[in-house]
Amino acid sequence: MVMIRFDQVTKLYAGSARPALNSVTLEILRGEFVFLVGASGSGKSSFLRLVLKEENPSKGQIHVLGQELGKLSSRKVPYFRRNLGVVFQDFRLLPQKSVFDNVAFSLQVIGKSKGFIQEAVPDVLKMVGLAGKSGRLPHELSGGEQQRVAIARAIVNKPSILLADEPTGNLDPATSAGIMTLLERISGGGTTVLMATHDAGIVDKMKRRVIELVSGQIVRDESQGGYQTQALPVQRQAPPPTASGFGAPS
Amino acid sequence: MRLGLVLSEVGHGLRRNISMVISIVLVTFISLTFVGAAILLQLQINQMKGYWYDRAQVAVYLCTQYDEGGNCNAEEATAQQKSNIEQVLKSAVLAPLIQHYDFEDHEAAFKRYQAQFAGAEGTSFVTPDFLPETFWVNLKDPSQSDAVVERMSGVPGVEQVVDQRKYLQPIFDALNAASITAVGIAGLMLIAAVLLIATTIRLSAFSRRRELGIMRLVGASNRFIQTPFVLEGVVAALIGSALASGAIVAVVQFFVQGYLNATPSSTPFVDLGDAFIVVPILIVGGAGLAAISAAVAIRRYLKV
Numbered sequence: 001m002v003m004i005r006f007d008q009v010t011k012l013y014a015g016s017a018r019p020a021l022n023s024v025t026l027e028i029l030r031g032e033f034v035f036l037v038g039a040s041g042s043g044k045s046s047f048l049r050l051v052l053k054e055e056n057p058s059k060g061q062i063h064v065l066g067q068e069l070g071k072l073s074s075r076k077v078p079y080f081r082r083n084l085g086v087v088f089q090d091f092r093l094l095p096q097k098s099v100f101d102n103v104a105f106s107l108q109v110i111g112k113s114k115g116f117i118q119e120a121v122p123d124v125l126k127m128v129g130l131a132g133k134s135g136r137l138p139h140e141l142s143g144g145e146q147q148r149v150a151i152a153r154a155i156v157n158k159p160s161i162l163l164a165d166e167p168t169g170n171l172d173p174a175t176s177a178g179i180m181t182l183l184e185r186i187s188g189g190g191t192t193v194l195m196a197t198h199d200a201g202i203v204d205k206m207k208r209r210v211i212e213l214v215s216g217q218i219v220r221d222e223s224q225g226g227y228q229t230q231a232l233p234v235q236r237q238a239p240p241p242t243a244s245g246f247g248a249p250s
Numbered sequence: 251m252r253l254g255l256v257l258s259e260v261g262h263g264l265r266r267n268i269s270m271v272i273s274i275v276l277v278t279f280i281s282l283t284f285v286g287a288a289i290l291l292q293l294q295i296n297q298m299k300g301y302w303y304d305r306a307q308v309a310v311y312l313c314t315q316y317d318e319g320g321n322c323n324a325e326e327a328t329a330q331q332k333s334n335i336e337q338v339l340k341s342a343v344l345a346p347l348i349q350h351y352d353f354e355d356h357e358a359a360f361k362r363y364q365a366q367f368a369g370a371e372g373t374s375f376v377t378p379d380f381l382p383e384t385f386w387v388n389l390k391d392p393s394q395s396d397a398v399v400e401r402m403s404g405v406p407g408v409e410q411v412v413d414q415r416k417y418l419q420p421i422f423d424a425l426n427a428a429s430i431t432a433v434g435i436a437g438l439m440l441i442a443a444v445l446l447i448a449t450t451i452r453l454s455a456f457s458r459r460r461e462l463g464i465m466r467l468v469g470a471s472n473r474f475i476q477t478p479f480v481l482e483g484v485v486a487a488l489i490g491s492a493l494a495s496g497a498i499v500a501v502v503q504f505f506v507q508g509y510l511n512a513t514p515s516s517t518p519f520v521d522l523g524d525a526f527i528v529v530p531i532l533i534v535g536g537a538g539l540a541a542i543s544a545a546v547a548i549r550r551y552l553k554v
Contacts, residue, residue, distance in 0.1 A: 052467075074472075074553075075472065078466070078469040078470060078471045078472065079469060079471070080469070081466075081467065081468065081469035082468070082469035084469075086467055092460070092463070092464065094460060094461060094464065105461075105464065106464065106468040108252075108255050109255075109464075109465045109468060109470035109474060109475075110468060110469055110470055110471075110474075111252050111471075111474070153464075153468070157468070
């Protein structure tokens with residue numbers, strides 16, 4: 001079952017001649033674990049924002065969870081987002097709320113009952129390994145623990161898709177490994193995970209599907225890839241010819 | 251659950267922006283007090299019009315031996331002239347306009363004069379023949395007095411014809427000007443109130459932008475995000491409206507009823523019943539205005 005489909009999607013920002021995404025076409029299936037790699041400015045974040053419908057494509061169509069985002073009215077966008085979980089590099093926790101309240105907040109604001117929250121939040125905190133720390137404030141936790149809170153918040157409503165924008169970008173390798181184990185477990189539960197990252201070590205070790213973006217174009221889509229290509233790049237469209245060439249492993 | 255959460259957000263927002271909230275309260279208080287005062291003035295004008303226009307008559311003063319103006323020649327109006335005047339009042343042209351008329355002779359005019367100016371100096375010099383005989387005409391529709399004035403002015407033996415309503419017009423003009431001034435001030439203050447509410451709500455939203463960001467991310471509905479901010483503006487404006495309503499009721503109770511009404515005058519004044527017509531207008535108007543300006547101000551934060 002296709003969870004995310006991009007069909008010839010181009011994203012142009014006002015004031016920039018070069019598109020952030022250039023005619024991107026791809027499909028991501030249910031339960032897949034996908035790494036999105038590429039240099040800064042290659043279009044990874046734009047890709048995630050388009051999936052979230054934080055932005056609209058300049059050209060092309062995007063289907064997420066069977067819905068065409070272009071036809072989704074802005075009134076319905078909040079309800080669409082309830083099926084998506086998101087985590088960021090900077091965690092984005094509410095500093096004055098405890099771990100429990102941070103996770104509970106995301107359920108309260110979508111109108112979940114007190115009873116549901118009392119059951120769901122401890123469950124998800126246990127799953128991310130923070131069972132004993134529900135009363136702590138974010139600044140009393142380590143970076144890895146804060147990211148676990150953010151992940152708990154993203155998955156507590158059991159989303160079909162989890163988007164992660166460099167979730168290990170602020171963490172040391174050992175802590176990152178712990179976070180990846182957690183994401184793998186979430187993926188194993190049937191959730192589609194789409195993770196944008198710069199962390200070559202993680203991508204190489206996990207051996208999952210890798211999509212590489214360069215200047216807004218997909219230059220590689222490998223089912224069990226590494227951070228850098230092990231095989232000839234899968235190119236759906238010829239890259240623009242440049243003097244230096246591109247795609248050769250350095 | 252949700253209601254409690256919304257209300258606690260509202261309380262939070264109000265406490266965090268307390269100085270801005272106080273300024274909203276004061277500005278809405280003052281502007282709505284002016285609105286209320288303008289409405290009361292209009293009610294007062296209507297009440298006075300109703301009261302006086304019912305009583306206002308057209309006076310047809312007849313000549314005395316001292317009059318030389320009008321159609322007089324320093325001669326008392328003759329019996330022939332009087333009956334002629336009465337014929338004109340009964341004519342097919344005027345009769346349909348006139349409810350009834352009374353004739354007041356010198357003696358009756360003198361008695362009325364004595365009663366009106368009892369105790370005033372100089373009244374002893376006045377004798378009945380100074381005071382003109384008069385036809386007091388009550389009209390079916392006071393606004394059609396011009397026809398009577400015009401027709402009667404030319405009749406021999408008539409010194410002058412006076413529509414008593416003309417004495418009232420300057421009073422109504424003054425009250426009208428006062429109420430227009432109040433509306434003008436109220437309008438300016440209301441613009442200030444609306445801008446202040448919008449600014450406060452933006453500040454409040456800015457200080458809560460982290461929460462707003464997360465709410466949008468996890469899919470809180472626009473209505474849910476918007477409601478606490480709108481309520482924040484409405485609560486502040488409601489306090490201002492309540493103060494304005496209190497001020498209006500107090501002015502009517504203590505100034506109009508307690509002071510003006512106690513002075514010897516037969517003029518009817520607005521009472522608490524009128525004040526309680528104004529109160530709901532102020533409350534609903536204040537809250538509505540705040541809700542609209544807050545909702546517009548927060549819209550930018552709802553863009554998805």
